[in-house]
Amino acid sequence: xxxxxxxxxxxxxxxxxxxxxxxxxxxxxxxxxxxxxxxxxxxxxxxxxxxxxxxxxxxxxxxxxxxxxxxxxxxxxxxxxxxxxxxxxxxxxxxxxxxxxxxxxxxxxxxxxxxxxxxxxxxxxxxxxxxxxxxxxxxxxxxxxxxxxxxxxxxxxxxxxxxxxxxxxxxxxxxxxxxxxxxxxxxxxxxxxxxxxxxxxxxxxxxxxxxxxxxxxxxxxxxxxxxxxxxxxxxxxxxxxxxxxxxxxxxxxxxxxxxxxxxxxxxxxxxxxxxxxxxxxxxxxxxxxxxxxxxxxxxxxxxxxxxxxxxxxxxxxxxxxxxxxxx
Numbered sequence: 220x221x222x223x224x225x226x227x228x229x230x231x232x233x234x235x236x237x238x239x240x241x242x243x244x245x246x247x248x249x250x251x252x253x254x255x256x257x258x259x260x261x262x263x264x265x266x267x268x269x270x271x272x273x274x275x276x277x278x279x280x281x282x283x284x285x286x287x288x289x290x291x292x293x294x295x296x297x298x299x300x301x302x303x304x305x306x307x308x309x310x311x312x313x314x315x316x317x318x319x320x321x322x323x324x325x326x327x328x329x330x331x332x333x334x335x336x337x338x339x340x341x342x343x344x345x346x347x348x349x350x351x352x353x354x355x356x357x358x359x360x361x362x363x364x365x366x367x368x369x370x371x372x373x374x375x376x377x378x379x380x381x382x383x384x385x386x387x388x389x390x391x392x393x394x395x396x397x398x399x400x401x402x403x404x405x406x407x408x409x410x411x412x413x414x415x416x417x418x419x420x421x422x423x424x425x426x427x428x429x430x431x432x433x434x435x436x437x438x439x440x441x442x443x444x445x446x447x448x449x450x451x452x453x454x455x456x457x458x459x460x461x462x463x464x465x466x467x468x469x470x471x472x473x474x475x476x477x478x479x480x481x482x483x484x485x486x487x488x489x490x491x492x493x494x495x496x497x498x499x500x501x502x503x504x505x506x507x508x509x510x511x512x513x514x515x516x517x518x519x520x521x522x523x524x525x526x527x528x529x530x531x532x533x534x535x536x537x538x539x540x541x542x543x544x545x546x
Contacts, residue, residue: 232254235458235463236280236281236458237278237279237456238279238435239276239278240275240276241269242443245271250279262281263279264279265278267296267432272313273428274427276429281457282460286543286544294433296403296431297400297430298429300407300424301427302423303393306320306423307320310347310349311349311411313423315423322420328390328395331414332386335385335386336386338413343377347406348373359371380405385397434464467514468498468500468511469499469516470516477489478518482525488534489539494539509531513542516541524546527541
């Protein structure tokens with residue numbers, strides 16, 4: 220008699236985050252599907268999207284931690300990538316078809332560094348046709364794949380991004396290794412195209428590594444192979460919700476009654492001195508106390524229980540509200 224195949228045992232995931240090292244060849248969605256096949260169903264989301272050819276840091280959120288996804292998305296990103304000069308593809312990377320070839324040109328690492336330095340600051344980019352940016356409700360790559368790319372007015376989709384720092388780490392045999400610290404929404408393929416064009420040639424991205432997003436870097440990331448081998452002990456790789464660092468102010472509330480009322484959706488008025496005593500701000504991004512659109516609400520035990528806002532009233536007191544619950 221044929222026996223039924225044994226059902227795959229699924230393990231549980233807690234509210235929190237795992238910093239995954241996404242391997243090359245998988246999409247970000249593939250990583251989500253990987254978790255769905257192995258663990259009991261739970262709400263899930265990932266911070267930022269990586270193309271299949273890219274690898275590196277991909278934070279994956281579970282349960283209530285998905286409520287802070289947008290704050291993690293806002294963090295700066297760091298990428299390391301290789302540009303091969305003298306070749307161009309329709310996707311600006313190795314996944315596309317070669318559409319042109321040209322002489323590499325006679326330039327040095329210092330020349331590349333100079334171009335990189337000139338790009339720092341506010342940088343205007345036009346999204347590549349093979350991207351997830353939407354036009355009339357459809358991602359651009361759908362237009363590209365159906366041969367309707369000329370219908371997309373990409374020039375109207377241009378936007379400003381921030382390049383904090385961009386350097387050339389090395390250059391040899393027509394291939395440059397670059398590193399960039401930039402704002403969310405920056406297309407590395409567009410940066411490589413601009414570098415090549417400025418140098419008088421063409422280029423294509425042949426390797427792309429996301430080194431960091433916010434303060435999460437490759438040194439904290441765990442591979443899917445490791446998670447596969449340690450499914451029963453996966454909890455040790457989960458960063459609890461209360462330990463996930465966000466680059467927004469936090470406010471420690473001491474009064475249990477006040478906390479309970481905030482959780483019930485009530486606006487609470489707090490004395491300025493008491494509010495200032497409980498407020499902690501990032502040294503890099505100090506906000507005006509007159510108005511805080513977002514801040515982490517923390518209880519007496521040090522647990523985060525919500526995302527709130529604060530507004531100084533004409534009376535001198537501070538109106539505090541909870542905008543999003545985390546507990």
